[in-house]
Amino acid sequence: MPATHFLPRSSLSQLYDTLSNKGYRVVGPKVDLGAITYTELGSFDELPVGVQEKQAPGSYQLSHTGGVRNFSWANGHSAIKPYVYASTETLWQVSETDNGFVFKPGEPNAPLTAIIGVRACDIAALRIQDQHFLHNTYRDEYYAERREKLFLVGVNCSHCADTCFCESTGDGPEILDGYDLLLDELEEGFLIRAGSDEGTTIVNTLATTEASSLQLDEAERQIKSVAASQSTKLLHEDLHAKLLTQLDNPIWDEIAERCLSCGNCTAVCPTCFCHREVEKPELDGKSSSHYREWDSCFNQDHSYIVGEVVRENTKLRYRQWMTHKLATWVEQYDRIGCVGCGRCTTWCPAQIDFVREATRIVGPELLDDNQ
Amino acid sequence: MTTNNCYIPHEVEIVERVQETPDVYTFKIKFTDPEIAKSYTFKHGQFNMLYLYGVGEVPISIMSNDGELLVHTIRAVGRVTNAMMGLQVGDKMGLRGPFGRGWPLDEAKGKDIVFVTAGLGCAPVVSSIRYVIGKREEYGKLVIMQSVKHRHDVLWEPQYDEWRRVPNTQILLAASREKTQWPQWELGRVAVLFDKADYDKDNCVVMVCGPDAMMSGTARTLIDLNVDPKNIYLSMERNMQCAVGHCGHCQFGSQFVCKDGPVFSYPEVEELLRHRGF
Numbered sequence: 001m002p003a004t005h006f007l008p009r010s011s012l013s014q015l016y017d018t019l020s021n022k023g024y025r026v027v028g029p030k031v032d033l034g035a036i037t038y039t040e041l042g043s044f045d046e047l048p049v050g051v052q053e054k055q056a057p058g059s060y061q062l063s064h065t066g067g068v069r070n071f072s073w074a075n076g077h078s079a080i081k082p083y084v085y086a087s088t089e090t091l092w093q094v095s096e097t098d099n100g101f102v103f104k105p106g107e108p109n110a111p112l113t114a115i116i117g118v119r120a121c122d123i124a125a126l127r128i129q130d131q132h133f134l135h136n137t138y139r140d141e142y143y144a145e146r147r148e149k150l151f152l153v154g155v156n157c158s159h160c161a162d163t164c165f166c167e168s169t170g171d172g173p174e175i176l177d178g179y180d181l182l183l184d185e186l187e188e189g190f191l192i193r194a195g196s197d198e199g200t201t202i203v204n205t206l207a208t209t210e211a212s213s214l215q216l217d218e219a220e221r222q223i224k225s226v227a228a229s230q231s232t233k234l235l236h237e238d239l240h241a242k243l244l245t246q247l248d249n250p251i252w253d254e255i256a257e258r259c260l261s262c263g264n265c266t267a268v269c270p271t272c273f274c275h276r277e278v279e280k281p282e283l284d285g286k287s288s289s290h291y292r293e294w295d296s297c298f299n300q301d302h303s304y305i306v307g308e309v310v311r312e313n314t315k316l317r318y319r320q321w322m323t324h325k326l327a328t329w330v331e332q333y334d335r336i337g338c339v340g341c342g343r344c345t346t347w348c349p350a351q352i353d354f355v356r357e358a359t360r361i362v363g364p365e366l367l368d369d370n371q
Numbered sequence: 372m373t374t375n376n377c378y379i380p381h382e383v384e385i386v387e388r389v390q391e392t393p394d395v396y397t398f399k400i401k402f403t404d405p406e407i408a409k410s411y412t413f414k415h416g417q418f419n420m421l422y423l424y425g426v427g428e429v430p431i432s433i434m435s436n437d438g439e440l441l442v443h444t445i446r447a448v449g450r451v452t453n454a455m456m457g458l459q460v461g462d463k464m465g466l467r468g469p470f471g472r473g474w475p476l477d478e479a480k481g482k483d484i485v486f487v488t489a490g491l492g493c494a495p496v497v498s499s500i501r502y503v504i505g506k507r508e509e510y511g512k513l514v515i516m517q518s519v520k521h522r523h524d525v526l527w528e529p530q531y532d533e534w535r536r537v538p539n540t541q542i543l544l545a546a547s548r549e550k551t552q553w554p555q556w557e558l559g560r561v562a563v564l565f566d567k568a569d570y571d572k573d574n575c576v577v578m579v580c581g582p583d584a585m586m587s588g589t590a591r592t593l594i595d596l597n598v599d600p601k602n603i604y605l606s607m608e609r610n611m612q613c614a615v616g617h618c619g620h621c622q623f624g625s626q627f628v629c630k631d632g633p634v635f636s637y638p639e640v641e642e643l644l645r646h647r648g649f
């Protein structure tokens with residue numbers, strides 16, 4: 001266990017300065033258009049202060065509690081994913097020369113990036129994307145380049161939303177590894193510990209003191225109580241394999257009547273990896289770029305093969321999304337493709353509750369309200 | 372980042388071009404970089420991503436190789452394949468590959484080999500048929516069953532006549548929408564051919580290629596005839612963008628058709644083939 005230090009609230013800005021001086025672009029949470037968004041920060045003064053959010057199916061609302069805390073909310077619509085698996089990425093540029101075609105790989109040109117305030121669910125999702133893009137038959141060099149430049153400052157949650165269920169997927173709320181620095185936020189400041197050599201170097205530049213046993217106890221009590229307060233629970237993984245025996249269940253049709261097939265769920269999901277490739281010829285006709293952009297299995301052309309759309313209706317698309325996350329993902333990557341962040345439920349305009357629908361299909365007897 | 376970047380095509384040049392029918396064309400191509408030409412090898416049933424400058428990429432089966440030339444036969448059906456038809460000898464394209472898992476031709480040695488294809492062309496099996504014919508003494512009986520809607524849909528009918536002369540080889544053709552009973556042809560779907568096929572059901576490998584419904588129908592017929600499901604192989608087709616297991620488009624349940632397939636043994640895909648939408 002690395003040493004835990006205490007960083008007074010008034011000294012948090014030192015962390016920004018150190019990161020910035022070391023050449024990092026510092027990304028973190030900021031209130032923007034009524035939600036918490038991860039964006040490049042000019043200083044930590046831009047962090048939320050005393051903000052809490054309420055999440056429910058189809059709803060995300062911020063309120064001011066008047067407190068001093070920067071991280072007293074659960075999550076926003078995205079955190080790490082767009083910074084490592086970019087929503088558009090140039091794969092190559094080709095030019096026509098006298099000596100034929102010259103292919104040049106796209107250059108992610110990713111700056112060193114420190115992201116502050118990432119949560120247990122975000123780190124778990126990153127690990128899943130690492131499996132998919134890096135530790136796979138083929139390695140994705142673009143993802144790899146951005147990934148190598150990431151520095152992660154995790155924060156243990158001190159609050160969870162009603163939509164959160166990371167405790168039941170085994171992914172949170174406590175961050176156990178995968179961070180460079182880890183914070184626990186207390187009223188008077190932060191407990192801070194390093195999880196990598198670079199993290200240690202950075203902690204050593206800060207005016208910290210040794211954390212007191214009182215503070216350590218308080219942090220532990222805090223994370224335990226968050227875990228205990230999580231009331232939304234995904235069914236056990238064993239039950240989800242059962243989804244594949246329920247492919248003809250009428251509940252899929254019923255969900256499809258509400259689902260707009262808009263793809264919001266796949267866009268906010270931190271583990272979704274689907275993308276399409278697009279060609280963009282330059283106007284002068286002498287060169288062309290080939291890039292990829294995020295796609296969704298809710299789009300009609302996602303499953304298009306000449307003469308046929310394999311998933312021709314919303315029912316088949318919603319069924320693809322849920323069976324992939326909870327059942328077939330396990331065969332691909334030895335775990336479910338869901339880390340319990342609840343984003344797909346919060347950002348669903350049709351208020352479809354992912355956990356509840358999964359439960360209705362595979363374990364309706366477990367619903368308290370028996371609807 | 373160039374080395375080992377699985378996304379970057381290599382330049383190829385069209386050395387020969389054949390217009391097979393008004394909408395089907397064959398390219399014989401070679402890598403312009405001799406180093407790459409030398410290191411390139413493929414297995415029958417694998418595919419390449421062919422890139423048309425300024426337009427895009429499509430997955431195309433490797434039909435065969437002719438010395439250092441790779442052969443691709445392509446049907447013009449959409450944006451990329453229509454535009455590609457305009458290329459002429461000497462024109463350049465991009466190519467990445469080979470990708471995927473091919474047919475189990477090594478495991479099939481010593482056994483009877485049955486090919487069942489439906490629809491137009493069925494490029495994924497042609498290179499394997501040629502391979503088996505080339506090593507005829509290493510395999511048992513060879514049965515080739517092809518069904519189409521109309522007799523004129525079949526590419527290379529003369530090729531079938533040639534294969535008919537290969538020892539120990541049976542060619543069975545069916546046309547489902549034809550009214551005239553041509554010599555050597557049956558009327559009906561592929562199922563009508565099974566009664567005529569002569570192979571050892573206990574010691575055979577069957578390779579099937581066609582639309583999903585035809586493949587699962589064929590597999591079930593074969594199983595009713597007592598062929599072991601493990602010895603039935605199918606070549607699947609799904610939308611492909613990346614060919615390297617990243618883009619998610621080709622997923623068939625837990626399988627990525629581009630890297631885990633396109634060839635699967637029947638038990639690997641049986642369950643989900645029963646349902647629409649995977």
Ligand SMILES: Cc1cc2nc3c(=O)[nH]c(=O)nc-3n(C[C@H](O)[C@H](O)[C@H](O)COP(=O)(O)OP(=O)(O)OC[C@H]3O[C@@H](n4cnc5c(N)ncnc54)[C@H](O)[C@@H]3O)c2cc1C
Nearest residue numbers: 305306429430431432445446449450451452494609610611
């Ligand atoms: C493993 C494999 C091997 C194939 N081998 C051959 C072959 O040897 N000869 C041949 O003529 N065709 C083959 N096909 C089908 C060929 O890839 C499609 O006809 C082609 O992608 C259509 O592209 P398009 O832009 O002309 O058509 P559009 O209708 O404009 O298609 C738009 C895009 O959708 C995707 N797409 C559409 N249909 C398919 C499809 N059937 N499979 C995969 N992606 C698709 C492609 O990304 C395509 O660019 C093969 C497909 C697969 C999966």
Ligand code: SF4
Nearest residue numbers: 269338339341342344
């Ligand atoms: S499926 Fe929903 S809850 Fe699970 S990780 Fe994706 S967005 Fe979060």
Ligand code: SF4
Nearest residue numbers: 272273274297321324
């Ligand atoms: S298939 Fe759908 S659920 Fe699965 S990764 Fe792709 S977009 Fe996400």
Ligand code: FES
Nearest residue numbers: 614616618619629
């Ligand atoms: S084609 Fe992209 S994952 Fe298979």
